[in-house]
Each structure stands twice: as structure tokens, then as C-alpha cells.
Amino acid sequence: MTQDKDAPLREDIRLLGRLLGDTVRDQQGAAVFDLIERIRQNSVRFRRDDDIAARRELDDMLDALSREQTIQVVRAFSYFSHLANIAEDQHHIRRSRAHLIAGSAPREGSLAHALQRAFDSGSANAVSLQAFFETALVSPVLTAHPTEVQRKSILNCETVLARLLDERDRVQLTPEESEANLEALRRAVLTLWQTRMLRSARLSVIDEVNNGLSYFETTFLRELPRLYASLEDHLAGAAGAGAMPAELPAFLQVGSWIGGDRDGNPYVTAEVLECALAMQAEVALNYYLDELHFLGSQLSLALGLVSASDALLALAERSPDQSPHRSDEPYRRAISGIYARLAATYQALLGHAPVRHAIAEAEPYPGAGALSEDLDILHRSLVANGSAALARGRLRHLRRAVKVFGFHLAPVDLRQNSDVHERVVAELLEVARPGTGYRERDEAGRCALLLDELATARPLASPHVKYSDETESELAIFHAARRAHLRYGTAAIRQCIISKTDDVSDLLELAVLLKEAGLLRPVDKALDVNLVPLFETIGDLENAAGVMDRLFSLPGYRELLASACDDAQEVMLGYSDSNKDGGFMTSGWALYKAEGELVDVFARHGVRLRLFHGRGGSVGRGGGPSYQAILAQPEGAVQGQIRLTEQGEVIGAKYGNPEVGRRNLEVLVAATLETSLRPAGTGPTPQAFLDAMQTLSDEAFAAYRGLVYETPGFEQYFWESTVISEIAGLNIGSRPASRKKGTRIEDLRAIPWVFSWAQCRLMLPGWFGFGRAVKRFLAARPDDGLALLQRMHREWSFFATLLSNMDMVLAKSDLAIASRYAELVKDVALRESIFGRIRGEWHDTVEVLLAITGQQELLDDNPLLKRSIRNRFPYLDPLNHVQVELLRRHREQGEDERIRLGIHISINGIAAGLRNSG
Incomplete structure (x- = not known):
């Protein structure tokens, strides 16, 4: 009899759903519970059987809900989305463990699989692996954006639920223990139900920082050292004992x-940066101090009984x-001394003492390197004196954590728009040399002026001049970065990113500003941070290579790269604005x-x-599985180093659960390793492709530009048929939804643009x-067009990944539901015209996608996601x-706090159910 591998998942979903139902009945009454259950x-x-009568009854029930009933229904189904996510994550962990226990072949995306492929292809040996890790850098970068709809309090509740489910799965519980676990689950679900899902006030940047730090506390500080240890042990076995260094450089950050x-x-x-x-x-x-405290109790x-170095x-x-009680316990005494120095470091850096005080005062560490030493x-004393096993426990993980996180925890990137840098530099130059007219100069004139400025060590800004608020603010940021380097080390801030880079002067302007703060020192050929151009729009992407070619042709800049950056240059590519600018395909x-x-x-x-x-969570912003995305990069594009943004609700989905977080980190390393070491010379992509x-x-x-930018009334259609207006009022981020006041698509940020289309x-x-x-391609090539596209799908990973991501997006879309949002558009002719075009294009896209991939239905090649959609969408x-009914009431009746609350809760629940919508 074939084992039903998904049975435990369904059991977990039923259990959590039952506990949620019990909670609703207890808290809101039987009538509310019965209503929710009928819905x-x-x-x-309707979803599983395509039952039209069920659809009609569902519509009638939902349309007749009172305001209070609506809030309870929205809350119940929103929380169910959250609970289903927890169950799915637990099932992924369960299945991964089952594969490992069974001794199955390494799975795609694992380090074991990547190393096996590299060895089998002949591209990996001890020498090549050592060379790879010596220069490798793999870095997911957390960003705060207005689609992160989770509150930290909700995340805390979900962490408890995940831990309790994991306990039921791994531990053989006695009847009494099982009942205690069930009771704890009930309490956790009740806490979740009674915890406010939405924020009552708009997030500040510091709130966003605090939310981001929660993932370090729960996942990164603990799981990164474990992942390093696992990789080192695996390499030692795969490459042969002694062939690889015992400890790898801190390449994953x-x-x-x-x-x-x-x-x-x-x-x-x-001030916010500091x-x-x-x-x-x-x-x-705090993490290091806690670990030292526990380590002291263990060693x-x-x-x-043992020797010491x-x-x-x-x-x-x-x-x-x-x-005197520890006079013969040198390891404990040494750890007490380390703790005292670290506590003094805490006091020196933060201005107050840690909660658990040291036994005496001591000198603070000058830097994280001294703590590491x-x-x-x-470590060396334990290894040398017969206690190597003790060195491989908590101490090993602490040593790794200090090497990775230092005293700064995570490098913070600085980013600003090139227009701001241009205005600031123009003002500085004009004050220093009136009549310079920087902004009126052409590109060659600007570069000549900036290069002259960069050739001298003298500062451009004067402390005796009052500049504009914008200039003062920008200069203050760079001076704060310089102070951060002195306080926490240069690893605290490594990159300065220039949004909307379109020419060489954009980079030179930033270089001038860095010079003002001492972060660039021309005489010493020293540069303490990397200048990173960000190419975002379709036009900017097309010009990117030319800009970098001209930049590298400047002898001064090239010398700076060689002396200060080890001949390396980072370039950021923007997926969001390029998509909003030209559509997914282009x-x-x-x-x-x-x-x-x-x-x-x-x-x-x-x-x-x-x-x-610069990938977002949604496919419309470069999202999709990271493993396939990295493997689909052009040859030579991943040279052992890659950074990528992790944004919005994807951060919670990927890193909220520590084990899931570790798996996602492993995937990034595995894909980077596999891509960097794959054999060269596989041949160029065929010209026909x-x-x-x-x-x-x-x-x-x-087609995309014709609809979005060239169709009269499309802007009105978008604002009336989606939740964009309501998203702008939701307290989910510190920045506005649009760059300027108004409703122009051009001014709207790419994130709420994509998020709004996902919601509907x-x-x-x-x-x-x-x-x-x-369709047009096939019409022009009726004889061989389809065969060519099918061959591209089979043989070209870029095209296959593009179609795979599209497959996922189409499977998560729903025209029947979308049509209800379209009904919110007041102009009937406009509604029917635009939605008709969208509906026709959707059917055409599904038809040609299936023809190219050979699937009978969407997601036939991705049964895991297909199962997930089948399980969760009836509740979504x-x-x-x-939400549609609430939007109608809100727009017809004006301000009603309960209706507004319902809309915002529904936005949260739908985002949680889709998991990658922003």
C-alpha cells in the first residue's frame, strides 16, 4: 500500500483549524462559528467541485453579512491562512527529515546535491573548492517595504505554534504529555485570536529595524553557525580529510x-542610522554574553584531569x-575574563551595562577580532589536550557567530537616489565656487569637474556655511557612517547604493560625498565602502554595460578599485521598476x-x-524559487559572489521558522556553489533562442505598454478595481506608496503596484x-515556431525558469474572483473593455504556456505547490x-472605522495566504 505522504499535513491543518473553530465558538458564540463554517x-x-449553486449561496451569504459579522469572518479566515502556513512549513521540515532518515539521494538545492554534481562533473576538487570559498560571498539582504504585513507579536505567537507542532511530530509523547501539548496549542491559538493583527499606528523606521532584528534572534544567530558547521563537516568528508581547511571564511552573511x-x-x-x-x-x-554564560557552566x-595550553x-x-572554587578550572576562569571584557565592550559601545553583570571590571575589546582571538x-587548547569533542559544541558555534556577525550583527547598506546626490553636489560646488553651474553641464563637463574634485584631499563643504536641509541631512549620513566604522568596524557599512544610476557622473557624485566624510581618501587611494550603481528601468539596464565600461576607463577610478577593492565591483540590478516599466517578459x-x-x-x-x-517576493518583482533563479543566470554572472534582497512578507515565510530559514540559506549557498563551479564551455546559447x-x-x-500606459482610463481602472487606495492608508511601512502625490502609474512604487494586483x-x-x-510569434512561424519554443524550454534554463515562475503566478490567479473586483469600476464601458482585454490575454497565456511546457494543467510539473493551492485556496x-464587498461599502458610505478595519485585516490574510505577493 502506497504511503500518503501528505496525510500528516492534512492532519495538522485539521487540528489547527479545529482549534481555531473551538476558539471562535468560545469567544464569539455558536452563531458566528456556524456562519463561518457554512462559508x-x-x-x-465551489473551489473543488466547481459547484455553481455553492458559488451563488456563498455570494448571498457574504453580501448579507453585517459589519460585525464581516470582521469576525475576515479574522477567522485570515488567521486560518497563517495557521496553514505554519502547518506547511512543518510539513516541509518533516519531509526533509524523512529523506535524510531514509538515506535518500541528496535533494536538489541541498549542499550535498551541489557538491555531488560538482564532483561528478569533474569541476570540483579540493583546490577548486578552497579557491571558491576563499573569495565567495553569499548574502541575503533584508529590506523593509510596504508589503510586510506581519506584526512581531503575531510572529511570536506563530513561533510558539510551530514549536508545539514540531514537538508532536518528533517526540513520542505519553498520553499526559500529548494532552499538555494540545492544551498549549489551544492557548497559543487563543493568544493569536486575541492579539491585534494590525498595527494601530504607522510603523517608524526604528519599528522596522526591531522587526528585522527578530529574525536574527530566532534564526540567523543560531542557524548560520550550524549551517557553517554542517558544510565544513561535509566538505571534510567529500574532499578528503585534510584537503580542505577545517574552518571556512565567513562567506555567508x-x-x-x-x-x-x-x-x-x-x-x-x-540619527536613525546610528x-x-x-x-x-x-x-x-547579548547573544554572545548569553552563550558565554552557558559555555562557562559547561566547561x-x-x-x-585535563591539561591546558x-x-x-x-x-x-x-x-x-x-x-577559590574555580582556582583549578582554567577554562571557566578564562571564560569569566572574556565575559568581563565583553560586558565592558557592551558598556563602551551602548552606554549602559548588560542585564547580567560581569564579576568585575575589565578592559573592553578593541574590536570583534580580539574577542575571536x-x-x-x-578552541586550540581543547583540541590540543584531548577535548576536541567539546570544542565542536557551543564553542564552535559561538566562534563562528563572532566571525560572521562581529559587533555590528549585519552590514547596513546605504541607498539614495542619484537625483539627491546630484542636487547636494551641485549645492556644495556652487557655494565653494559660485558660477560653477554643475547641473547645467553635460555629462563630460560634470565628470571633468568631479574628477578634479576627487584628485584633491581638501574637503568641499565648509563648517561655516549653512546648507539646505537636504544637503545637511545627506552629509550627516556619511559622517554617521564614518563614526560607525570607528565604533563597530568597517564591516558595519560596506555598500553605498545609487538608485536610478544612468551615467558615470552618478558614481562620481557619490565618491565626492564619501570624500567629505573621510570614507574615500584620494591621497591614500583608500575607499572604505563600495560604490554600487543600481540600474532599474529598461533603459538603464540597456545602458548598464556602457556606463561601467566608461567608468572603468577612468584611470583614477580603476586605480581606486585595484588598491581599495581588490579589483572587484558590485552592480545592483532592479527587478521592480524594470517590470513596472516594461512588463514581466521584457x-x-x-x-x-x-x-x-x-x-x-x-x-x-x-x-x-x-x-x-534587487528581487522582490512576487514573480512580478523578480521573485520565485531562489535556487532556479541563481542557476538560470548567464554564464560568468555568478563568480562565487551574489547578493540578493529579501523583501516583504517573504522574509517571514523564509526565515520566521528557524529550520525553514536554515534550509533557505543552504539553498542560496548550494545554488551559488553549483553555478560558480559548473563546467565552462557548455557552448553559447543558440542564436535562434x-x-x-x-x-x-x-x-x-x-502589449504591456499598450495596456498600462497607452489605454485611456487604465489608471482609473487600476485605482478603482484594486485595493491600492486602501493599501496607501494601511500602517504597514514607513514610506509612502507613491514617490509623488497623485495617482500616476509612473509615480507609484513598484511594490504596492504588484501587491495590489496580487490582492485582487x-x-x-x-x-x-x-x-x-x-500567438504572434507562432503566426509568423507556423511550421517550426512551437517546436523552437519547446526546445528553448527544454534546453535553456533562463527560459524554463521564466515559464516556471509564470506557471506559478497563473495558478495563483483567479479570473472569477478578479471579475468581482472589476465590478468596482464605476464606468461600465471602461470596466468591460479593460477587463475583457485582461481576461482574453490570461486565457491566451495559459493556452500557450501549456502548449510549450507540455502540461495538461497549470503546475503539473510542481505537485508540491499544486497541492498547497488545493489545500489553502478554499479558505482564501x-x-x-x-474584501470586494467591504471595498464597495467603504467607497459608497465613506469613513467607517469597522469597515476600514475589515479591509485591512483582509489584506493581511490574503497576503499571508498567497505568501509571495509583494
């Missing part, structure tokens, strides 16, 4: 934009711990071409390329234009139906 049953019938991203966010100031860095340092130092080794004995002698003394193709062109330019100039991918893709892109671009279940930015493009659909 659930009809939704399931988690970065952050939260507190440093100023682009469009006036609330990120120098506060964010202090908060990060406090989390790191009770006594002289006479001279360095360890000297460390113990320097310790302020003079207790003391911990290394412990955005993906423009990014792919830009990468290939950058690879060529960098190779010609002898500069190492590191790409920073490139030509076909260009033709498809041109047609898709025309159209997902338009993730597929629109593909159907028309393929009622939220959409209720």
Missing part, C-alpha cells in the same frame, strides 16, 4: 537595508575571576542581457563582477503580454469575496 463548506464545494535605505524615505536620518546600528550591536552582544574542566592558562590568569585560544530579458553584457565588460577590464539582485526571445520580448513589451488575484505584472507575444477565496 467554509460552500467555498470548498546576512545584510540589511533597514535604517540605511533613504531612497524615498525622509524618515531615515543620521540608532539602528546600536540596536543591531545590542542583539549581537568545568579541572587541572589534573600555556595561552589558555595565561588567559585564565588575566581573568578577574579569583574565586580569545575564543580561538579556548524585464526578465533586459536583466538577462544586461548581465551578459556586464560579464563581457568586466572581463575586458580585468574587474571581478559581483551582482546584487536569442532571436526568438528578443521577438517575444518586443511583442510582450508592446490577477497577478497581472507576472504574466501579461506573454500570450499575445507567443472567502477573504477576496468579503
